[in-house]
Amino acid sequence: METLQQIIGNIQAFTAIGAGLMVGLGALGACIGMGVMGSKFLEAAGRQPELMPVLQSRMFLLVGLIDASFIISLAIGLFFAFSNPLLQAVVKAAH
Amino acid sequence: MMIEAPGGLSEYINHHLKNLTIHFGGGSFWTVQLDTLGVSVVIGVALSALLWACAHRATSGVPSRGQAFVELLVEFVDGQVKDVFHGDTRLLGPLALTIFVWVLLMNLMDVMPLDVIPYLMGLAGAEHFRAVPTSELNTTFAMSLTVLILTIFYSFKAKGASGYMKEIFTVPFGPWLAPFNLLMNLIELLSKPLSLSMRLFGNMYAGELLFMLIAGLLGAGSTILFGLGVFGYLAWGIFELLIIVIQAFIFMVLSVVYIAMAQQHH
Secondary structure (H helix, E strand, O other): OOOHHHHHHHHHHHHHHHHHHHHHHHHHHHHHHHHOOOOOHHHHHHHHHHHHHHHHHHHHHHHHHHHHHHHHHHHHHHHHHHHHHHHHHHHHOOO | OOOOOOOHHHHHHHHOOOOEEEEEEOOOEEEEHHHHHHHHHHHHHHHHHHHHHHOOOOOOOOOHHHHHHHHHHHHHHHHHHHHHOOOOOOOHHHHHHHHHHHHHHHHHHHHHHOOOOHHHHHOOOOOOOOOOHHHHHEEEEEEEHHHHHHHEEEEHHHHHHHHHHHHHHHOOOHHHHHHHHHHHHHHHHHHHHHHHHHHHHHHHHHHHHHHHHHHHHHHHOHHHHHHHHHHHHHHHHHHHHHHHHHHHHHHHHHHHHHHHOOOOOO
């Protein structure tokens, strides 16, 4: 028979791993994507500097698009790290 | 402003993530979030009044600073709209301007000092107060649903009812797979407002949450952590300013792109 502490500890451990994976893998993907796009932008701007203003606004649009999925996963990861709804269910059931 | 709530950081964060709400009737369906509604309406009215005043006092002579700024803004948005959409921009231009400036200002509430507005509202008797309207899913979904309705409206307007129905039932795979086409088109239609609103909400929510975490460092009670907190607040604040502008820009451009796409014939 597991005690309440063990159950809570289990949930916290898994949540920490999950939140870490969400934030870390999200950041990895977003950084690779942003790096590829940034290098291509610099290359293109070096070849045709007169296209710079057009490319720049497109690049910032894509920065936001790439950033968004990472930041959403960051928000949900942080939400799970600081007010864990799964844990609250256990605490509520214990009372 | 230090941590006031007893129970440490997660209590503090939970306290700050609760809305000022008012219930009507039974159940939780008619729960109105007064803070979200109030802040967004106040910002919208102030913005309209400001732009109206600038437009009213506009001269063709030497422009004042305010007029020059508003002209810059309008020309920037108008240029973006004309890049994407070649046609009648009498509705799209003002729509894009409204979305851009309104979302920008609502996002800017995020870089206000975290505790100031909740504290002042607390003095006025409000228990919880969230100052950033766009870090609330209801606001972003309301805006993106408006864009969805406009998308559908312009699809009907540009193609006619029969043309639009024909497109919905036949477009990707031809008339023999009509139910499948319908499903694909519905998913395409519904994923647009979903991603639009989740993107803005996620960015602002994460920004707000990170500010709260950094504020937790300020109240941790050690000098090193306090210094780290000040530095972190500054660094994240500068980064957040970039995110705020980019997200408002993206919301505007994508809304215009969706509405422009709705008017293209396949």
